[in-house]
Amino acid sequence: MIILYLLTGAALSFVLVDIFVYLQEWQSRIHIGRWKDRIEWQQALERTSRRWLKHTPVVRKTSNTRLLLWDMVRGAFCSSTIQKWQDAGLLLGLNEVDARKYTQHHQILFDFKKLEPEDLLLAYVLLKHHCLTDEQQHIILSFYDDLKDVGTIAYRPWLKKVRFVDTIGMVLPFFHACGWDELAIRQLKEYDDALLHGIYPAHAYDLEKKLPLGVHDWSRGIGWYTLGLVEAATLPGNKERIIHLSEAMLQHQNVDGGFSCFVFNQQERMESSGTVLIGLLFVAAYQISQDKRFLTAAFRIEKALMKATRRDGALDYCQGDTYGIGYYSHLFSVMPFAEGLALLFSKKLNEFVDENA
Numbered sequence: 074m075i076i077l078y079l080l081t082g083a084a085l086s087f088v089l090v091d092i093f094v095y096l097q098e099w100q101s102r103i104h105i106g107r108w109k110d111r112i113e114w115q116q117a118l119e120r121t122s123r124r125w126l127k128h129t130p131v132v133r134k135t136s137n138t139r140l141l142l143w144d145m146v147r148g149a150f151c152s153s154t155i156q157k158w159q160d161a162g163l164l165l166g167l168n169e170v171d172a173r174k175y176t177q178h179h180q181i182l183f184d185f186k187k188l189e190p191e192d193l194l195l196a197y198v199l200l201k202h203h204c205l206t207d208e209q210q211h212i213i214l215s216f217y218d219d220l221k222d223v224g225t226i227a228y229r230p231w232l233k234k235v236r237f238v239d240t241i242g243m244v245l246p247f248f249h250a251c252g253w254d255e256l257a258i259r260q261l262k263e264y265d266d267a268l269l270h271g272i273y274p275a276h277a278y279d280l281e282k283k284l285p286l287g288v289h290d291w292s293r294g295i296g297w298y299t300l301g302l303v304e305a306a307t308l309p310g311n312k313e314r315i316i317h318l319s320e321a322m323l324q325h326q327n328v329d330g331g332f333s334c335f336v337f338n339q340q341e342r343m344e345s346s347g348t349v350l351i352g353l354l355f356v357a358a359y360q361i362s363q364d365k366r367f368l369t370a371a372f373r374i375e376k377a378l379m380k381a382t383r384r385d386g387a388l389d390y391c392q393g394d395t396y397g398i399g400y401y402s403h404l405f406s407v408m409p410f411a412e413g414l415a416l417l418f419s420k421k422l423n424e425f426v427d428e429n430a
Contacts, residue, residue, distance in 0.1 A: 105389060106380035111419065114379050117386025118416040122163050125409050126175060129159055155394050157191035158243065162410030164198045166417040172202035183209065188216050190228060190243035197247035197304070214251060221253060225260045235286065236264060236278045242300030249305035257308055261301065272321045274298040277398050287398040290337040292347025295322075299354040312361050319358035319367055322351055329380065330373030334392050334401070345381050346391040346411035348374055352418045359425070372429050375422055378415055383407075388415050 108114040164172050176182065176199065183192050196213055199205040220226060226244055228237040241264060248257040265271070267278035269289040276287025276294050288294075299318070302311050325336040331348045333341035352374035359367040381390045391411045393402030422429075 101383050101385070101387070102389065104384045106382065107384065108379040108382055111375060111379065111422075114382060114386075115416065115419045115423075117382070118166070118388070118412060118419065119386075121386040122166050122409075122413050122416050123171060125412060126160070126163050126167065126171060127178070129156060129163070129409050130407060131156075157189075158194055159409040161191070161195040161198045161413075162408075163413035164195075164202065166413035166415070166420070169202040169204065172199060172204040176204050183213070185212050185216065188213060190226065190240045193247040194243040197250055200247070200250055210251065213247075214253070217253075217256070221256055225256070225263050234280045236267070236280060238264070238267075238274045238276055238294045239297045241274070242297035242304075245301035245308070246304035249308050254308060257305060258310075261308070261310075264298075270321075272318055276395075288335060290325075290335045291401065292332055292334050292336055292344040293350070293392060294347075295336065296347040296350030299350045303353050303357045306357055306361075315354060315357050316362055319354055322354065323366060323370055326370055326373065327377070330370075330375075330377035331381070332374075334405075342405060343377065343381065343390060344392045344405070345378060345388050345415070346408055349378060349388075349411055349415045349418050352378075353414065353421070356418065356421050356425075365428075368425055368429055371418075371422060371425075375419060378418075388412050 108117070160175070164175060182195070182199075193213070196205055196209070200210065217226070225236065226240055227233045227235070228240050241261060245257050245260060248254070248260075263280070264274065264278060266283055267275040267285040269275065269285070273289040274294060274297075275285030275289050276291055278285055295318075302315050302318070305311060306315065322332075322336070325332060325339070327333060327339050327343060329343065331343035331345070332351055333339055334344035334347070335341050336347070352371050355367040355371040355374065358364065359371065378388060382388050387407045388411050389407055390405045391408035393404035393406070393408075395401050
C-alpha cells in the first residue's frame with residue numbers, strides 16, 4: 074500500500090508540474106500584442122531585460138511538454154551554455170551600469186581552461202561596455218594563440234571539422250574589437266562555401282567534404298550570421314555582405330512585417346529572435362546605403378515584434394534551442410537573448426523616426 078501511495082504521489086507530481094508550466098504560459102499570453110506606442114513598448118522591454126538580468130528565465134533544451142519534472146531531475150531541462158548567450162543578448166540592449174552590476178553579481182564569468190564561442194560573445198559585450206579587464210581580455214586571446222595565424226574556431230572540440238553559423242555571430246565581434254581581423258576574416262570567408270547563391274548561410278559546414286549541412290533558411294541561423302556582420306561591420310567586405318543579404322531578405326518579409334522560423338516558407342510561424350536580428354541587419358543596411366526600403370522594412374519588423382510581446386514586456390514566439398544539425402525546436406516562447414536584442418534594435422530605430430515619417 075505504501076508503494077502504491079508513493080507511485081501515486083510521484084505520478085501526481087509529474088502531472089502537476091506539466092499543468093503548472095502550461096497554465097503559466099497560457100495566462101502570460103492573455104492580452105499579448107496590444108502595444109500601440111513604440112516608446113512605451115521599448116520601456117517595457119527595458120524593464121523586463123533589467124529584471125531578467127538578475128533572474129534569467131531558463132531556456133529549455135527540449136520541446137517536451139510532458140513529464141517535464143523528469144527532464145529537470147535528469148538535467149535535460151536546461152543548459153549553462155545556452156544561458157551564456159542569453160545574458161550576452163540582454164546586455165547588448167542594456168547599458169554600462171547594468172553590465173557593471175552583472176560583473177559584480179557573477180564573480181566567475183569565464184572558465185579560462187575551457188572557453189567556448191558563447192564566452193567570446195559575452196566577452197565582446199562586456200568589452201563594449203568597458204567591463205572586461207585587460208587581464209581577462211589577454212587570457213581569452215592567449216587561449217586562441219595557436220589559431221591567430223592559421224585555422225579557425227570550431228563550435229565544439231568534438232566537431233573539429235564542422236563549422237556552425239552560430240560561431241560567426243559569437244566570435245567575429247570579439248576578435249574584430251580586439252584587432253584580430255585576420256582570424257575574423259578567415260572565420261567568415263571559410264563559411265562562404267556554405268552560402269546558398271552566395272547569400273544564405275547554411276546551419277553548418279563540413280570542412281573536409283566541402284558540403285553545407287542543415288537548412289539555409291533557418292531564421293536564427295541567418296540571425297547569427299547577421300550578428301557577426303553587423304557587430305563587425307567595419308571588417309573588410311562586411312558592408313557589401315550586409316547590403317547583399319538585406320536585398321535578398323526583403324523578398325522574404327511576411328505581410329505582418331516579421332520573418333518565419335524558416336524564412337523561405339512564409340506559411341511557417343513567425344519567429345521573433347531571427348526577426349529582430351534581421352531587423353538589425355536592415356538598420357545597418359540603411360546606415361550604409363541610405364536606401365529607404367531597408368528603413369521601412371525595419372519599422373515593419375518593430376511593429377511585428379510589438380504584436381508578439383506579452384503584456385509584461387516579454388517578447389514571445391522565439392524558437393527554442395536546436396538539438397543538432399537539422400533538428401529544430403517546436404517550442405516557441407520567451408528568450409532573454411532576443412529580449413535584449415529587441416531593445417537594442419528599437420533604440421537604434423529612435424534615431425530614424427523622423428526619416429521614416
